[in-house]
Amino acid sequence: MAIANAFLPVTLRRSRVSDFEFTSHVSPPEPFKISPIRYQFLLSGLTFLRKKNIHHASPNGAGAVGSTSLNTDQDADYVPTPMVLIDQDSDSDATIVQLSFGDRLGALIDTMKALKDLGLDVAKGTVTTEGSITQTKFFITRLDTGRKVEDPDILERIRLTIINNLLHYHPESSERLAMGEAFGIKAPQKKLDVDIATHIRVKDDGPKRSLLHIETADRPGLLLEIIKIITDINIDVESAEIDTEGLVAKDKFHVSYRGAALNSSLSQVLTNCLRYYLRRPETDVDSY
Helix, strand or coil: CCCCCCCCCCCCCCCCCEEEEECCCCCCCCCCCCHHHHHHHHHHCCCCCCCCCCCCEEECCHHHHHCCCCEEECHCCCCCEEEEEEECCEEEEEEEEEEEEEEECHHHHHHHHHHHHCEEEEEEEEEEEEECCEEEEEEEEECCCCCCCCCCHHHHHHHHHHHHHHHCCCHHHHHHHHCCHCCCCCCCCCCHHHHHHCCEEEEEECCCCCEEEEEEECCHHHHHHHHHHHHHHHCEEEEEEEEECCEEEEEEEEEEEECCCCCHHHHHHHHHHHHHCCCCCCCCHHHC
């Protein structure tokens, strides 16, 4: 499944919404080293299912794929909320990464290359357009093992790499992303109060594990902080879903203690520890 050195046509499948599925066996071109004429040739292998959802090469960057927008001039200044979801539960063999930025989504080829540079293989991917929303979904495995990503450090690097690509190819997204404060061209106008934004809930999910919900203000290194806090009190993290919605991180973790669900006392300890540390954002941004 490793990506090679040329871009091949995609394989299509029919769906209730206009979408296409591709199996990636190729390495994307280097950013900014491909001419528009050549890029149109690379896209010639794509056939689309519905004319009302037309996919095209986006001017936002080399290798960008998007969908036409039917927005009026009145909507031109509206910036949608960027969303990056990392799903560890839905597929037993791959880590699923889903990206959405309204109908402005682009730079897919460069995103694939950035993921490959992290030692990952994009086994397959789908782009789905429904109404004014374009969603891209990547199925990712590790190049060295062929298995899904389990390392929290790599999961956080995946998240930050995709957000960095968003900031690069869609600089307007910086005003809707927490990372825009440090890395974007325009900092978010709305600043979240961490105390108000932080919500933590633990509930049973069967006799052997509990489901931990965390909602808090996003920042670089957040996932690693959360994992460290959980493991420091000897709680095991079995799986995770990391959802970045603009300025907010909404994460879910399946956790257990010695092979069983957390009791009420341990749940309270975990909640108190997380609330204390998440309200003290001291992450070293330069380390990521």
